Amino acid sequence: MANRFTLLGLLGFACLAAAATPAEVATLATEVRSLGWVAYSARSPRGDWEIFAMRPDGSDVRNLTNSPETEDFYPLFSRDGRQLLYRSMPRGQTVSGNDYGRQGRLMLARANGTEAKALGGDGEWPWATWSPDGRQVLTLQPKGFAIVELATKQVIRTFPRGGFYQQPAWSPDGTAVVGVSNGFDTGWSIARLELATLRANAVSVADCCTPDWSASGDRVVFSRRRPHGGENGGYGWTELWQAQPDGQGATLVYAEVGRHLYGGHVSPDGRYVLFTGNLREDGDPANQGAPMGLLRMSDTPMIAEHAELRKVYPLAKSGPALILPAGHEPCWTHSPAPGLPR
Template sequence: MRARYLTALFFFILGTMFSTESSASDDAAKLQEEIHHKGWIVYCSRADNGTWDLFLCRPDGSDKRNLTNTADFEEAAPRFSPDGKKILYRRLDKGSTINHDKWGFQGKLTICNSDGSDPVEYGGEGEYPWAAWSPDGTQIASLTVKGIQVIDLATRKVVKEFPRKGIYQQLFWSPDGKWFCGTGNHGGESWTVVRMNLETGEVNALRSFQTCTPDWYPDSEHVILSSRPAGQPANNGYGYTQLWEVDGEGKEQKLLYGEDGVHIYSGAVSPDGEYILFSKCPDDGGGAERSGGTICLMRSADAPTIGGPSPELRKVHPDVKNGPVIEIDKGWEPHWTYQEISVRP
């Protein structure tokens, strides 16, 4: 009797496991189908020859193509223009190691068409550091030693300057044109993500302590960023970097995705704010110095989601949704446009 009971229990547990796995697989398949035709994602990844190239794929990872296919350069940190017709990126000498903290100071600013054609270099090595598109795509903001400079792309002239106010890397311009965000020193804290008002020059902290790599939501009122909260027992007390959303005042803080065992970087939001891109990597910093991390996608509505067992993280965030997360490719710094892009012959 006992043997029969244990056998029945075994098959019940086994069936439950298969049912859960099947359900998760179905949810991921639904997400892939949902996003397949929603534009394109650009990112940098290692090509077959070992150099960093720019790649394009559908949001579900299909229709992958090498945009630049250059054996003599390392190309990194691509970003679509607001209309999706151009891509801004950094072009480094072959064999250069991309620094996950200082990549905005490396290489030459280069802009090409969204299909990878007609690349044009702007300036020399290290010029136009941390270049970021203006909302209309006619200008860039650059984080220089002198300050934040706004440059007209047609004339390449500086048309406006702002003091840095402690911002030292990862500068981005809000879609409504009213704000900058970046990583800086603020209030006695380094590694703090801040927001700058372009009209007044005032700066406010969004999230402090081991926080970086911000980017804007399309509403210009929220920012996505990476943060390694203090007090994590995992990883011998060092903890793991997680993906967070904060509002422009820094008052509302929300976990988007976390997973013990990997660090979460390269956070970006779809043009309508409905989906989230990120990369996960066992190396802190996102893996730029090697081959990047695994680029992933999830729904914004499924946040917060926690991957893997992550027992310590689940204790801190017990009310998670555990939505589907799909893996796209190995790479770094993905960016998304809903603009359709023609295939070059």
């Protein structure tokens, strides 16, 4: 059943993206092919979740973890591209769309997946996100945030979480965190927390998730469910948006009818954005997942052509979008990644 949905999704995505010509899509693929590596989690042919790396055009896919006895997911390259964090749990457990950041053990490896070691026990180091220099991680747990030195595993700072509860991302300059928060509006808001003052502000309120920073730190990209009239079984569709960290200047990045867009991740040079396209609202990690995608930021705001969507966004562009392998939580590095070709 899941395979059938995945196939339908692929066909739907191909049709939706058809507004761009094959030549435009090919040009985009050529443009990004040599720009580093993208890590993501996906099911292997054996059915277990593994961490993979691919070129940004979807080519040269390689399995970095190759561990059939575990489910490996949620990869994060350090900003210098040298190290990789991911989570790992015994084979057969289901990756949760709500809680993937605190399932299993946190693993630290070289960028090519070798020399992997567990940093703690099951459920420890939840929602770990890299510091800018790759020497610390910030974790999020019920009792609050904690910053941990990787070399010593010493907690060097703790502070209240103030309603933040999932998907934190540490800013490129190290001064702030964005995450999903209960502290603003009725539920599922994106908020920024300044680490010096612990002041928080809303970036986008209500029905938002999976925030991430642009490489320059001047924008936050996130998923946002468009207000709807009950379509798609009452779930509506989730779109990719961006805003300044203070919440100003919110604009659409990309929208489709037929897939929820999650896991937005801006390329290190700020010119492209990766995302996960899903048929189910929770990202469907229990099943096969659906193709990831890539597009140019200069082509946004953009929609996959659809009459109803065009009414909502009459000025949106229709550029090329790459269809990438099925996967979740893509993370891009331009830096030389040890063990991976330049």
